[in-house]
Amino acid sequence: MSKIIPALRIKNFSFYYDHQKVIEDVSMEIPQNKITAIVGPSGCGKSTFLKSLNRMSELEEEVRVEGKVEFFGQNIYGRRVNLNRLRRQITTIYARPNLFPMSIYDNVAYGVKLIGWHPKSELDEIVELALKSADIWEEVKHKLHKSALELSCGQQQRLCIARALAVKPQVLLMDELCLGLDPIATIKIEELIEGLRSELTIVFISHNIQQVSRLSDFTAIFHYNENHIGQLLEFAPTKKLINHNPDYRHRDFASTRYR
Secondary structure, eight states, rough: OOOOOEEEEEEEEEETTTTTTEEEEEEEEEEETTTTEOOOEEEEEEEHHHTTTTTTTGSSSSSSEEEEEEEEETTTTTTTTOOOHHHHHHHEEEESSSOOOBOOOOOOOHHHHHHHOOOOHHHHHHHHHHHHTOOOOOTTTTTTTBBBSSSSSHHHHHHHHHHHHHTTTTTTESSSTTOOOOOOHHHHHHHHHHTTTSSSSEEESOOHHHHHHHHHHHEEEEOOTTTTOEEEEEEEEEEIITTTTTHHHOOOOOTTOOO
């Protein structure tokens, strides 16, 4: 049995927006090349926690942290961290597609161009590979230079994944997986995640416990205390935590408060 290596090690981590504490004393290890689900009721800090893993939260307002988040041993909140590089290595897919008002091709190539210059032939290859990895190449290969905004919502979300994959991240963060997508689009996204299982560390938020059971190797259950501050309730292999625990399997993770 191969040894599990943590891609992200979170130690006694607390998070503040300005002076308001949002998350308190979270400690967990997110394994490399595994799928980790985050569940819990609304308002327990799941999305804030996800954004803290690549410091995207700092684009919103003043933040303060206590404790550590280590990415393969490096404290991501250290003074010398290159945020652009960090966010390429740990990239986010949002609940709603956030495509640029440009072509399908240019959306996928956007981040690659920011990193540095590539010959056109090399860029073409990177775009094609990313679209294939996101399982959308066959649907868009004849309209690469048409607007990405003309695609369906499910296609747009897979295109966002292709854009993320083009810069070769090590960790993929997915907020509110498949939110608002129809069943067919949801199946495509889930199949895509399954296909990426051995290549990337994936962390996703979901309110769908059946989806969590199907996809994730590990599950983190968040809740909030009497002061409405998010805390980690449990973290364990999904089979142990949910599949073998009828109490969790039938809970409503969207609205239930845990004690």
